[in-house]
Amino acid sequence: MKILVCISHVPDTTSKINFTDGDTKFDTNGVQFVINPNDEFGLTRAMWFKEKQGANVTVVNVGGAETEPTLRKALAIGADAAIRVNTPATDGFSVAKQLANVVKEGGYDLVIAGRESIDYNGGMVPGMIAGLTNANFINNCIKLDIEGSSVTAVREIDGGKETVSTSLPLVIGGQKGIVEESDLRIPNMRGIMMARQKPLTVVDPVDTNTETASVKFEKPAPKGAVKLVSPDNLDELIRLLHNEAKVI
Amino acid sequence: MSVLVYTESEQGKLKKVAFEVASYAKAVADQLGTTVTAITINANDTSTLGNYGVDKVLTVSNSELETFNAKGYAEAIQQAAEKEGSKVVVLSSSANSKYLAPLLAIFLNAGYASNVIAAPSSSTPFTVKRSAFTNKAFEEMAINTDVKIVGVSNNAFGLVETSGSATAEAFSPSITDLGIKVESVDKASDKVSIADAEIVVSGGRGLKGPENWGMIEELANVLGAATACSKPVSDLGWRPHGEHVGQTGKPVASNLYIAIGISGAIQHLAGINASKVKVVINTDPEAPFFKAADYGVVGDAFQVVPELIEKLKAFKAQQ
Ligand SMILES: Cc1cc2nc3c(=O)[nH]c(=O)nc-3n(C[C@H](O)[C@H](O)[C@H](O)COP(=O)(O)OP(=O)(O)OC[C@H]3O[C@@H](n4cnc5c(N)ncnc54)[C@H](O)[C@@H]3O)c2cc1C
Ligand SMILES: Nc1ncnc2c1ncn2[C@@H]1O[C@H](COP(=O)(O)O)[C@@H](O)[C@H]1O
Numbered sequence: 276m277k278i279l280v281c282i283s284h285v286p287d288t289t290s291k292i293n294f295t296d297g298d299t300k301f302d303t304n305g306v307q308f309v310i311n312p313n314d315e316f317g318l319t320r321a322m323w324f325k326e327k328q329g330a331n332v333t334v335v336n337v338g339g340a341e342t343e344p345t346l347r348k349a350l351a352i353g354a355d356a357a358i359r360v361n362t363p364a365t366d367g368f369s370v371a372k373q374l375a376n377v378v379k380e381g382g383y384d385l386v387i388a389g390r391e392s393i394d395y396n397g398g399m400v401p402g403m404i405a406g407l408t409n410a411n412f413i414n415n416c417i418k419l420d421i422e423g424s425s426v427t428a429v430r431e432i433d434g435g436k437e438t439v440s441t442s443l444p445l446v447i448g449g450q451k452g453i454v455e456e457s458d459l460r461i462p463n464m465r466g467i468m469m470a471r472q473k474p475l476t477v478v479d480p481v482d483t484n485t486e487t488a489s490v491k492f493e494k495p496a497p498k499g500a501v502k503l504v505s506p507d508n509l510d511e512l513i514r515l516l517h518n519e520a521k522v523i
Numbered sequence: 524m525s526v527l528v529y530t531e532s533e534q535g536k537l538k539k540v541a542f543e544v545a546s547y548a549k550a551v552a553d554q555l556g557t558t559v560t561a562i563t564i565n566a567n568d569t570s571t572l573g574n575y576g577v578d579k580v581l582t583v584s585n586s587e588l589e590t591f592n593a594k595g596y597a598e599a600i601q602q603a604a605e606k607e608g609s610k611v612v613v614l615s616s617s618a619n620s621k622y623l624a625p626l627l628a629i630f631l632n633a634g635y636a637s638n639v640i641a642a643p644s645s646s647t648p649f650t651v652k653r654s655a656f657t658n659k660a661f662e663e664m665a666i667n668t669d670v671k672i673v674g675v676s677n678n679a680f681g682l683v684e685t686s687g688s689a690t691a692e693a694f695s696p697s698i699t700d701l702g703i704k705v706e707s708v709d710k711a712s713d714k715v716s717i718a719d720a721e722i723v724v725s726g727g728r729g730l731k732g733p734e735n736w737g738m739i740e741e742l743a744n745v746l747g748a749a750t751a752c753s754k755p756v757s758d759l760g761w762r763p764h765g766e767h768v769g770q771t772g773k774p775v776a777s778n779l780y781i782a783i784g785i786s787g788a789i790q791h792l793a794g795i796n797a798s799k800v801k802v803v804i805n806t807d808p809e810a811p812f813f814k815a816a817d818y819g820v821v822g823d824a825f826q827v828v829p830e831l832i833e834k835l836k837a838f839k840a841q842q
Contacts, residue, residue: 278729280684285617286655286656286771288789288790291654292659292660294660300653306637312770312771313771338749346671349553366634367635368628368634370537371625371826393656393657393770393793394655394656395655395656395662396638396654396655396656396657397635398621398624398625398637398638399624399625399628399635399637400592401621401625402583402622402624402625402626402628402629403625403626403628405626406625406626406628406629407629411702411703412593412626412703413703414616414618414621414622415591415622424753427568427706431618431765431773432591432616432618432619432708432710433618433619433716433717433718433719434710434711434712434714434716434717434718434765435707435708435709435710435711435716435765436704436705436708436710436765437705437706437708437709437710438705438707438709439704439705439706439710440703440704440706441588441703441704445653448622450771451771451772452764456758457755459574466627476683480693481548484636485667486633486663486666486667486668487634487635487664487666487667488665488667489635489662489666489704490662490663490664491649491662491663492660492661492662492663493660493661493662493663494660494661494771495658495659495660495661498815498817499817500608500815501803501813501816501817501819502817502818502819503813503818503819503820503821504818504819504820505820505829506820506821506822506826506827508832509820509830509831510580510834512530512802512820512831513816513831513835513838515818515833516779516800516802516818517838518818520799520818521833522721522722522778522779522799522800523722523746523779
């Protein structure tokens with residue numbers, strides 16, 4: 276089985292979010308970038324398929340050269356090879372077109388992406404790859420098993436979960452649950468050394484039309500201070516929620 | 524040319540979010556000077572959509588689409604959009620709509636903006652405001668394709684009633700191979716789900732153990748709320764995983780979020796920031812949640828919550 280894991284390179288959650296160039300660009304100054312958490316869960320599941328079922332695992336990112344340390348980290352965790360599509364990731368649709376092209380060229384059976392990336396929160400790339408490559412698609416995937424070309428998966432739904440069956444080729448929008456946090460791997464020295472020898476191929480983009488464009492960013496207005504209510508005066512809390520906030 | 528809106532139902536009954544997206548579609552149609560067409564899939568009574576600005580309802584009834592299937596539903600909506608010549612398709616932010624939206628975008632070759640929180644600020648170029656960076660910022664996004672898909676964030680636009688009536692028209696899209704088969708569903712049908720809830724009552728590690736969740740359930744009951752929890756609580760197995768909210772859990776965009784014994788770590792707040800009003804109950808006045816909340820009680824949950832339940836019961840009895 277050939278697996279492609281899509282890795283989006285995102286600011287660590289604790290980063291300060293600021294914008295530059297007249298609020299049109301994300302300010303990367305002082306920001307630490309990480310593998311998108313949803314992708315890290317997916318990559319770890321891919322490692323299981325590699326170790327237990329002999330799968331071959333490639334990681335891919337659409338982005339500039341600055342994302343290479345993130346891809347190297349994925350190689351150090353255990354992926355066999357990495358691909359970087361050399362174009363800035365400006366819009367989910369065009370990222371999906373690049374990735375779909377990588378999928379077609381490489382003939383991957385399984386594409387693992389994340390439910391959403393924590394920067395732009397588009398939640399669209401995996402579904403679009405599935406649509407563009409005519410593959411089956413399971414979103415919010417929290418458990419994934421594959422035997423031959425038959426797939427059993429569990430996905431989260433509003434208010435519960437459901438078990439589904441399908442077949443390869445398949446695209447996954449994964450999240451926590453596909454593996455647990457305790458399964459995540461911190462690259463060790465050997466992994467880091469080996470990662471340096473593994474291939475990281477840079478390819479050119481196929482089509483650079485964009486369907487959507489970011490015009491401007493804005494930060495929410497600063498929030499007013501919390502209104503404290505004494506624990507001896509809970510009637511006041513109910514009054515505030517009813518009369519002032521109008522939520523009960 | 525009419526604006527198409529997918530109005531979701533569950534077991535034949537339209538969901539509240541259906542009326543919210545219909546209200547949004549009406550606002551877009553007014554800007555564009557056109558009408559609103561809704562599409563429903565296996566919904567029974569669709570006449571109420573008229574009260575939220577819908578002019579016509581395409582009613583699909585298809586036994587193959589009895590359980591949700593992203594591809595099948597996207598095909599039905601695609602064919603409705605083509606039939607109506609719609610340039611704008613409006614969806615909600617339910618898990619199902621977020622699942623089908625990217626497929627629909629490919630089928631219609633349409634740009635898609637998710638988590639949209641307001642009516643378009645301009646129609647040429649078609650520009651919408653969405654939340655991004657886990658609600659730490661807003662993005663103005665222009666959609667440049669001929670057909671546009673807008674995913675409206677839950678509880679962001681609200682319901683706008685009008686006096687109108689919707690005509691119903693049966694519609695039979697042709698559905699190809701569904702690809703994915705649902706084997707079993709595990710869902711608590713008697714509980715309010717986090718996604719649908721207007722109020723969410725959430726408990727953290729400060730509650731000490733699963734045996735103390737009785738009061739959380741009861742508070743949720745009194746308020747008609749869904750229950751949720753912080754990540755360590757589900758990691759410890761005190762509560763089911765599906766209840767965990769935050770950056771790595773479910774997103775919450777309720778009108779009211781009540782956090783009890785939750786410290787307010789940034790990864791927790793990332794998932795609940797979109798909620799309109801936040802209340803925190805915590806013994807530690809330095810807990811970071813107090814900086815994110817609108818109302819706070821510095822106090823012991825084991826005293827505050829039972830008392831709050833009694834007072835709320837009395838309040839509800841008076842209403
Ligand atoms: C990559 C990553 C992703 C993460 N994703 C998430 C996520 O999605 N969701 C999430 O929730 N967390 C997430 N976390 C974990 C997060 O950082 C916090 O550890 C977690 O939210 C803390 O949970 P808590 O507030 O329940 O527990 P604690 O931090 O232990 O806080 C308990 C609180 O209860 C209060 N308390 C104690 N006793 C009482 C009492 N009797 N009455 C009232 N209050 C009391 C305490 O003062 C304290 O503030 C993530 C972490 C990482 C690194
Ligand atoms: N620039 C990118 N390069 C590679 N994969 C990406 C990129 N952007 C998004 N993805 C994948 O698509 C998932 C969902 O991203 P999004 O649609 O942006 O929320 C991510 O979790 C990644 O797996």
